[in-house]
Amino acid sequence: xxxxxxxxxxxxxxxxxxxxxxxxxxxxxxxxxxxxxxxxxxxxxxxxxxxxxxxxxxxxxxxxxxxxxxxxxxxxxxxxxxxxxxxxxxxxxxxxxxxxxxxxxxxxxxxxxxxxxxxxxxxxxxxxxxxxxxxxxxxxxxxxxxxxxxxxxxxxxxxxxxxxxxxxxxxxxxxxxxxxxxxxxxxxxxxxxxxxxxxxxxxxxxxxxxxxxxxxxxxxxxxxxxxxxxxxxxxxxxxxxxxxxxxxxxxxxxxxxxxxxxxxxxxxxxxxxxxxxxxxxxxxxxxxxxxxxxxxxxxxxxxxxxxxxxxxxxxxxxxxxxxxxxxxxxxxxxxxx
Numbered sequence: 001x002x003x004x005x006x007x008x009x010x011x012x013x014x015x016x017x018x019x020x021x022x023x024x025x026x027x028x029x030x031x032x033x034x035x036x037x038x039x040x041x042x043x044x045x046x047x048x049x050x051x052x053x054x055x056x057x058x059x060x061x062x063x064x065x066x067x068x069x070x071x072x073x074x075x076x077x078x079x080x081x082x083x084x085x086x087x088x089x090x091x092x093x094x095x096x097x098x099x100x101x102x103x104x105x106x107x108x109x110x111x112x113x114x115x116x117x118x119x120x121x122x123x124x125x126x127x128x129x130x131x132x133x134x135x136x137x138x139x140x141x142x143x144x145x146x147x148x149x150x151x152x153x154x155x156x157x158x159x160x161x162x163x164x165x166x167x168x169x170x171x172x173x174x175x176x177x178x179x180x181x182x183x184x185x186x187x188x189x190x191x192x193x194x195x196x197x198x199x200x201x202x203x204x205x206x207x208x209x210x211x212x213x214x215x216x217x218x219x220x221x222x223x224x225x226x227x228x229x230x231x232x233x234x235x236x237x238x239x240x241x242x243x244x245x246x247x248x249x250x251x252x253x254x255x256x257x258x259x260x261x262x263x264x265x266x267x268x269x270x271x272x273x274x275x276x277x278x279x280x281x282x283x284x285x286x287x288x289x290x291x292x293x294x295x296x297x298x299x300x301x302x303x304x305x306x307x308x309x310x311x312x313x314x315x316x317x318x319x320x321x322x323x324x325x326x327x328x329x330x331x332x333x334x335x336x337x
Contacts, residue, residue, distance in 0.1 A: 001121070001122040001155070001156060001159045002119055002120065002122065002156070003025065003043075003119070003122065003153050003156030003157075003160075004025065004026040004027065004043040004044065004045070004118070004119055004120075004153065005023060005024060005026060005117070005118060005120055005125065006024040006025070006037065006039055006040050006116060006117055006118075006147075007024050008021055008022070008023050008024075008125060008128045008129070009021065009022045009024065010128075010131075010132050010135075011132075011135070014336050014337055015144040015146060015172060015174060015195075015336065016141070016142065016144050016170070016172035016192075016193055016195075016336065017139075017142075017170070018135075018136065018139035018140035018141025018142065018170075019132075019135040019139040020136070020142055020143060020172070021128070021129050021132055021136075021142075021143050021144070022143075022144045022145075023125065023143065023144070023145050023146065023150075023160070024037065024146050024147060024148060025040070025043075025145060025147045025148050025149070025150045025152070025153055025156070025157065026040045026041075026042065026043040026044070026117045026148045026152075026153075027040065027041075027042060027043035027147070027148050027149060027152035027153055028040055028041050028042075028147055028148045028149040028152060028176065029149060029176070029178040029212060030149070030176050030178060030210045030211055030212055031210060031211035031212075032199065032209065032211075033209050033308060033311075034209075034258065034263075034291060034308065034311055035295065036292065036294055036295030036298075037147065037148060037295060037298070038295065038298055038299055038302060038304055038306075039116035039117055039298055039302060040117065040147050040148030040149075041148070042117075043117070043152065045100035045102075045117055045118060045119055046100055046116040046117040046302065047098055047100050047102065047104065047105060047113060047114070047115060047116065048113070048114045048115075048116040048298065048301030048302055049114075049301055049303075050111075050112050050113075050114065050300070050301050051112070052300075053110050053111060054110070054112040055110055055112070057109065059104075059107040059108060060104035060107055060108055060112075060113055061104075062107065063103040063104050063106070063107035064103060064104050065099070065101065065103065066097045066098065066099060068094050068097055068098060068104075095303060100115075100117075102115050102118075116298070116301065116302070122156065122159055122160055125160060126160070126163055126164070126167075129143055129164060129169070130167070133167075133169070136170065140170070141170065142170030142171055142172065142192070143164050143169050143170070143171050143172070144171070144172040144174065145157060145160075145161070145171070145172070145173040145174065146173075146174040147174070147175075147176075149175060149176050149178065149179075150173055150174070150175060151173075151175055151178075151183075151184045151187075152179075154179075154180075154183050154184055154187070157184070157187055158184075158186075158187050161187055161190050161191075162190070162239070165190050165243045165245075166243075170192045170245075171191050171192060172191055172192060172193040172194070172195065172251075173188065173191050173194055173195065174195040174197075174256075175194065175195070175196050176196075176197045176217070177196045177197055177198070177216065177217035177220045177221065178212060178216050178217060178220075179216075179220065181219075181220055185226075186237055186238055186239045186243075188224075188251065189237050189238045189239075189244050189245065189250055189251070190238075190239075190243045190244065190245050191245045191246075191251040192245040192246045192251055192252065193245075193251055193252045193254065194224065194227075194251045194252070194253050194254070195254050195255075195256050195287070196217075196220070196221060196224070196253065196254075196255055196256065197217070197255075197256050197257070197258065198214070198217060198218075198221065198255050198256070198257055198273050198276075198277070199214070199217075199257070199258060199264065200214060200263070200264045200269060201214070201269050201272040201273045201276065202272075203215060205263075205264070209263060209264075218276065221255065221276070221277065221280055221281065222280045224253050224280075224281060225280055225281055226250070227249075227250035227251055227252075227253065228250075228281065228282065228283050231248060234248070234249070234250045252283075252284075253283070253284040253285075254284065254285050254286070254334045255273075255277050255281070255284055255285070255286045255287070256286075256287045256288075256289055257270070257273060257286060257287070257288050257289065258289045258291060259288050259289060259290050259291060259314050259319065259322065260291040260311050260312075261291060261311060261312030261313060261314045261318075262310050262311055262312055265314050265318065265322065267322075267325055270288075270322045270325045270326060271325050271328075271329065273286075274286060274326045274328075274329035274331045275329050277329075277331055278329050278330045278331050284331070285331065285332045285333065285334035286331050286332075286333060286334065287333070287334040287335060287336060288323060288326070288333070289337070290313055290314050290319055291311060291312070291313050291314065292313065293313075
């Protein structure tokens, strides 16, 4: 079984309880304008180029079977130093010709080239997971599936989660909520905790900023209510071996709202979101995540534009105010940061 991943990140402490290994799986049905993992938008191999690291040595060009490399006639880079083609010169990184073989990555002496999405064998991923089993055991941690969108590779997710469940490790999942419930409900039942995003409650604004409406997301939030019902109902959706997380009671649910200043940080959006969650998932918590720009360097590496001066980071005072609105609707706040 093979699948596309960005990375397996060990020692993660923000994606569930304890110390965890987070598997970032590629592919996503949304196109959020603030996405911090743009390499994961599609499930295909990708090579990134970090111009700020490049020393212009030409090792990548020599290794590339497609003949892609340094363009000595291109304008100098941001440093302003071209030195007549010697040293830090600009690239003509012809991405349409790149086959993402990774030979340039292996050849680069300064890690200016990087594998950002790789086709991997499930066995190799499971070996990486096993290396950190002592940390899971002593911290109450485990494995978290993230992305991209983990459910966009359902067969690969099914295989990995079944194997990890049988190893006895706790599993969580982060999802945007855009999935076919009937195809993944048995996988979700294996989790101990489900983080599901609700980015915007207004469907038109959701479509404007993510490329899709939120109807499926709201529908799947309502579908998660099965995990608050008696065990008999949960048993109807588990796999043939009866794998269910959270001691057989089904996963806990945390709805995550990424708070982007100027987009969804208004009182009305947060109130409407909290009302919907409380009415459909009475035991679910909500986690508010402030917007950040940590992923901006990835856009540079992929040659993708990222110009959003209208997006702002909400202040601590603003975040506390929004948390109070959530609590006023009878929903408990979660905080894994």
